[in-house]
Amino acid sequence: MKLQLCPNPFAFNFIKRLGGKLSEEEFVKIKNKILKFIEKDWPTVDKLIPKLTGIPWGEEDIVLYIAPENFPTGGRHYPLMIRYREDFDKFLLILFHELVHRNFRHGNIKWIEETEEPKVHSIAIKVFKKLYGEKRLKKIESKLSEKEKIFWAKAKELK
Numbered sequence: 001m002k003l004q005l006c007p008n009p010f011a012f013n014f015i016k017r018l019g020g021k022l023s024e025e026e027f028v029k030i031k032n033k034i035l036k037f038i039e040k041d042w043p044t045v046d047k048l049i050p051k052l053t054g055i056p057w058g059e060e061d062i063v064l065y066i067a068p069e070n071f072p073t074g075g076r077h078y079p080l081m082i083r084y085r086e087d088f089d090k091f092l093l094i095l096f097h098e099l100v101h102r103n104f105r106h107g108n109i110k111w112i113e114e115t116e117e118p119k120v121h122s123i124a125i126k127v128f129k130k131l132y133g134e135k136r137l138k139k140i141e142s143k144l145s146e147k148e149k150i151f152w153a154k155a156k157e158l159k
């Protein structure tokens, strides 16, 4: 499956339309990080998610939108929108989470229930760990809110 970043000027206009306050400089910075990720690490993620879920991608390509920093959730899987944040590792982890949802959603399988959120998250954590290692994962974990900590613990219990 091909992951594409929504091109400019649409991408930045989209953020502004939704009330985003981030500067064009911040936008360019994250845009370049995402493009580098797509070039270097996307092929691994592309193979790893279907391997871990057991479901092939049901789509040829997906467009990724950067959502503004005031977006109500960390991400959405349809359309694929990830909220802007300075912490790029956390951004990637949320991206993997939403991509797992997307894989389930379009992979010709029953809709995954909200109760299965920890399952989705456990796969996202595995993908992140495989790519970037335990140390970088622990760094994200150290900054989680109390609510997030409970959720992560549930996800990590799943094998």
Ligand SMILES: [Zn+2]
Pocket: 097, 101, 117, 120
């Ligand atoms: Zn989710």
